[in-house]
Structures are given as structure tokens and as C-alpha cells.
Amino acid sequence: MNNHDNRISFLGGGNMAQCLLRGLIAAGHPPNQLTASDPVSACRKAIDSLGANAVASNQGAVDAGDVLVLAVKPQVLRQVLAEVRTAKDKLIVSICAGAPVAAIAKATSADQPIIRSMPNTPALLRAGITALYANANANATQRRLADGILSAVGKTVWVEDEALLDAVTAVSGSGPAYFFHLMEAMTEAGERLGLTADLAATLTAETALGAALMARQGTEAPAVLRRKVTSPGGTTESALRVMDAWRVKPALLEAVAAASRRSRELAEEFAQA
Ligand SMILES: NC(=O)c1ccc[n+]([C@@H]2O[C@H](COP(=O)([O-])OP(=O)(O)OC[C@H]3O[C@@H](n4cnc5c(N)ncnc54)[C@H](OP(=O)(O)O)[C@@H]3O)[C@@H](O)[C@H]2O)c1
Incomplete structure (x- = not known):
């Protein structure tokens, strides 16, 4: 699907964010619509070199995006969620392993559209497979949007029961x-x-x-x-x-x-x- 009108922000600009950025840009997404925040200057340099916007503050990324992709390690996710709390109307797409939708909603808003996904490491070569699960607040357009983001690095599949993401994690x-x-x-x-x-x-x-x-x-x-x-x-x-x-x-x-x-x-x- 064509996501090109959407401003997509990544919180955490490491391996997965950079590989998604490369995939989106290769798929024709305008780089100036893409932002990523990261405290590490080497990561920001790498993001800049792709043509995307690199920022040091998560708030900067939250403000710049209609869609917020959580791409930090699970251990810093709580801290990052506190910073996206104000973005109540924005779609959150999480690629963080082991972070349930209910916990993300609890840290943000009960009305938050949230899509939880589980990519795998061949995404680095755009040969990944990602399973996605959407909560009831996410509408069809938002599902297509998330699908379009993860499709930039491989195939996508959807599960309608979040518990199945444990099986997906174990298999793919x-x-x-x-x-x-x-x-x-x-x-x-x-x-x-x-x-x-x-x-x-x-x-x-x-x-x-x-x-x-x-x-x-x-x-x-x-x-x-x-x-x-x-x-x-x-x-x-x-x-x-x-x-x-x-x-x-x-x-x-x-x-x-x-x-x-x-x-x-x-x-x-x-x-x-
Ligand atoms: N790699 C995979 O194949 C794969 C597959 C499935 C799911 N995932 C999930 O994807 C997520 C990201 O993985 P990754 O491999 O891309 O990790 P990564 O390369 O470590 O990227 C995370 C980046 O976030 C930065 N960061 C740390 N604290 C931050 C903060 N408060 N705000 C913003 N950025 C912060 C990190 O900086 P520092 O280096 O200074 O900490 C790092 O540059 C993880 O949750 C993982 O579970 C990854």
C-alpha cells in the first residue's frame, strides 16, 4: 500500500529502524517524511545519510510523525512510552518483542490505536516475515498503514489473537x-x-x-x-x-x-x- 502521504517517526534509530527506513525509501517513501530519534550520534549520522530526519529527542520524533514506530529495546520501552503519552490520536506501531498491547495502552491511552508486530532478523536483507496484531482502536486504514511499513522489509501476516504472537515469536x-x-x-x-x-x-x-x-x-x-x-x-x-x-x-x-x-x-x- 502507498504510505507516502504519511509522516512516519521511529523512536529508537538502531538496526531495525534503519532497515525499515531503507526499505521505505526504496519503496518510494519521501525521506523528508521520515524521522527517527536516537541518543547515539552515530545512529543519527546513519539516519541522516539515508536522507531521513534524525533527532536526538523523542519528543521531536513524536511531534514530527502521524505514525509512531516503537523501535527501542524492550528495557527502555517504558521510559519511551512516557514520552509518547501525549500523542493520543496517533497510531502506535510497536516492533518491540514481548510488549503486550494492553501494557502499551496502559502507559499511553485506553483509546490509543496500537499495532503490535513481530518482525525477524532477515528483515535486514528485506527478506523478513512480520506478524501483526491490531487492537480494536486501530481502523482498517491504520492496519493498511502498518502493513505497508513492515512490508518494506519482507512479507507480512496478521493474527487476530494477540496470544498467537508467542507462537509466531517461537517459530519465525x-x-x-x-x-x-x-x-x-x-x-x-x-x-x-x-x-x-x-x-x-x-x-x-x-x-x-x-x-x-x-x-x-x-x-x-x-x-x-x-x-x-x-x-x-x-x-x-x-x-x-x-x-x-x-x-x-x-x-x-x-x-x-x-x-x-x-x-x-x-x-x-x-x-x-
Ligand atoms: N533485530 C531484530 O531482528 C528484531 C526482530 C524482532 C523484533 N525486534 C525488536 O526491535 C526493537 C529494536 O531492535 P534493534 O535490533 O533495532 O535494537 P538497536 O539496534 O539496539 O536499536 C535501538 C536503538 O534505540 C536507542 N535508544 C536507547 N534508548 C533510547 C531512548 N530512550 N529513546 C530513543 N532511542 C533509544 C539505542 O541506543 P543505545 O544503543 O545507546 O541503547 C539504539 O540505537 C527491539 O525491541 C527488538 O525486540 C528486533
Whole structure:
């Protein structure tokens, strides 16, 4: 969607804010409509170099934006929320992990339109996926606006139950780390079998990308794709038999469930603080 008439302000101008700014500018958003506040002068310099407006005070960013994107680390969010308290009519889009909508509303206003989102780190390459949840105060236009902002760094999906963001966090938020873990192991295995570290890493990364592209087509489920590359008595079957014996799938099921539980706990801790 075209957000180009909207003035968007980021509170916190670090990694995620800069990657969203780059994505928005690449999508044609006028840089002079974009503002970010950050106490760190190196961050402000980086924002300036994109052509966006960099300010040191959060109040400056609040005043400059119709939409306020909360892009600070969760530990400083409370302090920042105190500064957006006066912006009652403005849409708040939070990308902060573990900050429930009710806690943001409590610190701002009960009428505040708030959209909570969970991006993931491939957003840095504009290959992210973000799940969004809107409270009842956010209207359809505001939902489209938030969708347009997060679409600048990848795909977007919506959930209508905020509790599902814990599952999203466990699958796609933390998910890149699971794949990196698998890739570390595959690269190390390749090295043990005599490949150079570079070659093993290239083979692993390209294989991960190729497998992801096949799975993303969605024409066949991963289980079908897996069976298709597993000939009876072949090499893949030997490997998968070892994975079954070591209970890799049950371990992954338990790992993702643990991440979801931790996400819920962090949200509860934030709400109670
Ligand atoms: N990175 C990801 O892949 C990812 C994925 C999902 C969600 N998120 C969420 O995105 C948010 C931002 O993450 P990030 O990786 O972009 O963090 P980051 O690079 O640390 O950016 C946050 C920026 O905010 C600045 N800051 C600190 N206190 C501030 C204040 N009072 N007012 C304004 N700015 C302040 C920080 O400065 P200092 O360095 O001095 O503290 C830093 O430059 C986090 O809440 C995180 O949970 C990130």
C-alpha cells in the first residue's frame, strides 16, 4: 500500500529502524517524511545519510510523525512510552518483542490505536516475515498503514489473537537461529569429511536457500519434498535414520514450545513491571 502521504517517526534509530527506513525509501517513501530519534550520534549520522530526519529527542520524533514506530529495546520501552503519552490520536506501531498491547495502552491511552508486530532478523536483507496484531482502536486504514511499513522489509501476516504472537515469536522470530544452528552443524560435518570451511559453508547456505525456495512454492509439503529426495537404501535415508534415532524432530518440537513459553513469560513480566 502507498504510505507516502504519511509522516512516519521511529523512536529508537538502531538496526531495525534503519532497515525499515531503507526499505521505505526504496519503496518510494519521501525521506523528508521520515524521522527517527536516537541518543547515539552515530545512529543519527546513519539516519541522516539515508536522507531521513534524525533527532536526538523523542519528543521531536513524536511531534514530527502521524505514525509512531516503537523501535527501542524492550528495557527502555517504558521510559519511551512516557514520552509518547501525549500523542493520543496517533497510531502506535510497536516492533518491540514481548510488549503486550494492553501494557502499551496502559502507559499511553485506553483509546490509543496500537499495532503490535513481530518482525525477524532477515528483515535486514528485506527478506523478513512480520506478524501483526491490531487492537480494536486501530481502523482498517491504520492496519493498511502498518502493513505497508513492515512490508518494506519482507512479507507480512496478521493474527487476530494477540496470544498467537508467542507462537509466531517461537517459530519465525527465533526461527532464524534454529536454521543457523543446523547450518553450523552441517558446515562442521562437511569440514570433518574433508571440505574446506568456505566450501562447506557455501554448500550449506545454498542448500538451505534452495530448500527454502522449494518449500516456499507451497505446491508440495516439506514432508513430501523430503520423501522425494530419500531413495530407499540411499544416502539421505542413512542420514534421516540417524536423525530419527537421535530424536531430532521431538527435540525441535520441544524447543519451539519452550521459546513460546518464554515469550509469554516475558510479556507477563513486562506487563507486571
Ligand atoms: N533485530 C531484530 O531482528 C528484531 C526482530 C524482532 C523484533 N525486534 C525488536 O526491535 C526493537 C529494536 O531492535 P534493534 O535490533 O533495532 O535494537 P538497536 O539496534 O539496539 O536499536 C535501538 C536503538 O534505540 C536507542 N535508544 C536507547 N534508548 C533510547 C531512548 N530512550 N529513546 C530513543 N532511542 C533509544 C539505542 O541506543 P543505545 O544503543 O545507546 O541503547 C539504539 O540505537 C527491539 O525491541 C527488538 O525486540 C528486533
